[in-house]
Amino acid sequence: MGTDASDSAVDLRVLRRDEWDQWYDSLLLAFGGVAESSEERALWRALTEFDRSLGAWDGDMCVGTAGAFSFRLTVPGGASVPAAGVTMVSVAATHRRRGLLTSMMRRQLDDVSAWGWPLAVLTASEPAIYGRFGYGIATHNLYAEVDTSRVRLSVPPGTDDVRLRYAAPADVLDECEALYARKVPERPGMVQRLPGWERLFLLDPERDRDGASPLQCVVAERDGEVVGFVRFRVKPDWNSRGPEGKVVVHSTEALDPAAHAALYRFLFDIDLTSTLVARGRPTDEGWLHMVSDIRRCGVRVRDSLHVRLVDVGAALEARTYQAPLDVVFEVEDAFCPWNAGRWRLSGDTKGASCSRTTEKADLTLTVRELGAAYLGGVSLGSLAAAGRVREERRGALAEASVGFGSSVAPWLPHGF
Known part of the structure; x- marks a missing residue:
């Protein structure tokens, strides 16, 4: 039944x-x-x-x-x-x-x-829905519409040593997936792709093109090794002054700054185009610091991955912390009451332990705030400024905020 x-x-x-x-x-x-x-x-x-x-x-x-x-x-x-x-x-x-x-x-x-x-994650069609079930917005994606007729890139040394070539997306799928797999451990929020998921990136339905070309692919190579790739579409357009086409980035990865720069320089310079549209990118992506005029890049961000701690203790023990911390959380969780109560978290860059305690709370918050802060992209301090985290012991908020941080912005590379 x-x-x-x-x-x-x-x-x-x-x-x-x-x-x-x-x-x-x-x-x-x-x-x-x-x-x-x-x-x-x-x-x-x-x-x-x-x-x-x-x-x-x-x-x-x-x-x-x-x-x-x-x-x-x-x-x-x-x-x-x-x-x-x-x-x-x-x-x-x-x-x-x-x-x-x-x-x-x-x-x-x-x-x-x-x-x-220990975790449940989702992307929301309507972000207002899932907070009541304990999901917190943990990552954000960057969206940009760059005026490439006015913006130039200042690229790092070694960019000219990277060779670019066109390839059919299906022909280089294995190489691109292998490169993606190398990147997964480097950034919180990325997911290992199970067999079959690679086919998602070959789907190219006509309705998603909005008048643009079929999916194109360029790979970046150095000494015969694939060090980057980009999948994209080109949408031709013209007006009385001439061409004003758009380049729409579908997905891209690179192993190092030079490969990253080579791919973006290529995208900026495609003939008959004057706009680069980049969607769903990391908020700390390198090209943002190469552009000559950030104001002409139309940068904005939106929510991406929503995180829910299903087992508070196991989840907090599973990650490391960029600075030593030893704090007691008073966690409120009405929807999954097995998480409610006090948890003592002790951790550093090598590991962590988290267990039930009867000690006095240092910070009080709901499981939603823990989910938001879990991947290091949302500061507990900023949540406290919104009244969503309460400091019970002076200094505990700063300690936890620094410890929970991440040196790279968490990022979900694709939806599901």
């Missing part, structure tokens, strides 16, 4: 394989009802983890969906930690305000706890 949702007429249960098409159609309808290509649909079916997916059924109608991917997430210190990648969450418009989302989040977090995973 399934687990009943708040609406007694709805049955919430683990997804069966023969239910996937109806389940997925319900998801697409909730997101506007635009059909996907057969290639996209086949890929998402192949990636679906049926035993970690839930469907809410009102009779023979699917009225709610939620899934999870078995991710491993890089945390400060470089460890790869099991995390449920929460995905494909929807409630039918006919069944809103009946408690279905809360029921699915309740069941899902109970399941993640039972699996022994």
Whole structure:
């Protein structure tokens, strides 16, 4: 038998394989009802983890969906930690305000706890939704629209030693994935890609192009080794003054500053274009410090990865801390009450321990704030300035804020 949702007429249960098409159609309808290509649909079916997916059924109608991917997430210190990648969450418009989302989040977090995973993560179509379930915004992505007719790059030494060449995206997929895998341990928020996920970066549906070219790829090489790549589209356009095309970056990685600079110099200089659009990039990406005029780069940021500590002790022990700290947290967690109470965290750059304690609290906060600060991109001090962290022992806030920080901005490289 399934687990009943708040609406007694709805049955919430683990997804069966023969239910996937109806389940997925319900998801697409909730997101506007635009059909996907057969290639996209086949890929998402192949990636679906049926035993970690839930469907809410009102009779023979699917009225709610939620899934999870078995991710491993890089945390400060470089460890790869099991995390449920929460995905494909929807409630039918006919069944809103009946408690279905809360029921699915309740069941899902109970399941993640039972699996022994310390974290759950998601990207939100509407960021206002998930805070009440204990998710905090832990990473941000950079968006830029650069006027490349006016902005120039000052590149580091060695850039001219990097050789660039065009390649069909499928032909160099293995080399690009190997390079990505080398980068994963270096930045909190990145995820190890399981087999099959590489196909996501070959999808090239016409509707996503917005008049631009099919996906193109350029690889950067040094001494015969691939040291970087960029996938992008070009959108031609003209006006009475001449060409004003756009270059739209899809994904890029590089092993060193020279390779990074070589790729961006190439993107800035593509003929018949005057704008570079970069979406979903790290907030500390190197090219930001190479440009001649940052004001003409149209830089903005938005939320990306939302993090939820499912097991506070295990999660805080899984990462390291960039400065020594020894603090007692009073954690409030109404949705997962097993986390509530006092935890003593002691850690440094080598490791950490976190256990229950009866000692007096140094800092009081909810699990949402811990999730926001967990990857080192959001300061506990800034959360305290918003009234969301309360300092009980003088000096504890500064100690914890420094310890929780990261030398590189956490970043999620792609959605799920």
